[in-house]
Amino acid sequence: MEKILNYINGELIEPSSKIYIENIDPSCGKAYSLVPDSCADDVNEAVKSAKVAYSFWSKTTKQERSDILNKLADAIEENFDMLVAAESRDNGKPLSLAAKVDIPRASANLRFFAGAILHDSSDVHEMDGEAINYTLRVPIGVAACISPWNLPLYLLTWKIAPALATGNTVVAKPSEITPMTAYLLSKICKEINFPKGVLNIVHGRGEKLGDALTTHQDVPIVSFTGGSDTGKHISKITAPYFKKLSLELGGKNPNIIFDDCDFDKAVSTASRAAFTNQGQICLCGSRVFVQNKIYEKFKSALVDKAKKLIVGDPKSSNSHLGAVVSEEHMNKILLKINEAKKLGGILLCGGERLILEGELKNGYYIQPTVFENLAYDCSINNEEIFGPVVTLIPFESEDDVIMMANSSEFGLSASIFTKDISRGHRVAAKIDSGVIWINTWLLRDLRIPFGGMKNSGVGREGGFNSLKFFTEPKNICVKI
């Protein structure tokens, strides 16, 4: 079985313990590679290497860093098919989705920040002829970039690109559940002679090596994307060290459908928002609020669409949904489905594990699932399920739906469907979410401030927000 290796100081190396964990292909439930079960010693080595590299990387010009990031993006594009196949196999997502979203976005992230760093500017504050203040933005040091399993290479590059572009060095910690594309990226880095120690990747279980990384005295910046509970833990244990911390956490996003919407577009977008990537996107619209007048019609159209979605072999171009990421996660989703039934939820479609044939019979497949008749404030409508499960909730007025949408402890994203654009603006202004779409979903502009309110996170990523996060402002006042 292939052994994934850590990437430290430009070398692919075994974990110090020589202990590995099995990496499972969720489409068939079989182990197909081994992931290092790294520990604090490996983290320390990686941080040491990043610290040494910082002394030269932080002195490179913006143009040099931009060129190197673009070279890495080129190499990702040259290895496109390999990375697409690896992402699909590691995560269970359809090959078509990895080809359309994950891998193109990985190279786009690098190119975006390779460009952004060349077009950044700093503030000047003039004091009426007496003095001029100008603010430099300087790199900070070694950044810990911790990413989850749902969009593995996409989110890893979303963090390392701005960190490196601004002159920091990185110790990245990809999810132990989907480590393969990060490993392939490290092999690519080696092939293109990426400067040694600038990017280091340590694989392993977060609960085992996470604290060593986030509390390390030589790691002043922590950028984390993952679950809210892990975010809370990181926030708590790093607090005494005054680190710069960015937390991109979970969501329970409302999808608000007014009766004057473009009906067909709203149905197809709600279905896409519910089930893309098996519902495992932090931005998925898992609470679908539908205005009373069109509730029954919308319900039957959405259920009809959900029933027609093909859940199958991720490698098949016919599959709309593949496998969910792990057996543990599948069981968690199935438990939530049971809980929804116990709470009086009416199952409109799905609700079961799907057993496929042949090689795939032990894979982790779940049917697209739609519930109704669940109170807006019950546990199912409050906790992130992170699977292909949505609830339909009827509403009468704008005020009702705003109250219900905002009742969640999360505040990541929301979508609003209406042809009345004034209403769209009005409702958007009152929804407690960091990212709001009107008449669309997951339309991403990499320049915008991206992130959540409440338990969905702290800070914003994207565009100049990321460049600001990964730098320290230094103001210089010059007396005229």
Ligand code: NAD
């Ligand atoms: P997770 O919190 O279990 O793990 C995320 C990463 O943190 C993994 O690499 C994991 O190994 C690591 N980790 C675990 N414990 C750690 C610790 N104590 N210290 C440091 N690192 C630790 O999350 P997950 O299950 O991999 O991802 C799913 C979650 O991510 C969902 O809640 C989803 O909404 C969220 N997510 C949020 C965004 C966003 O932009 N807001 C994007 C994608 C996913």
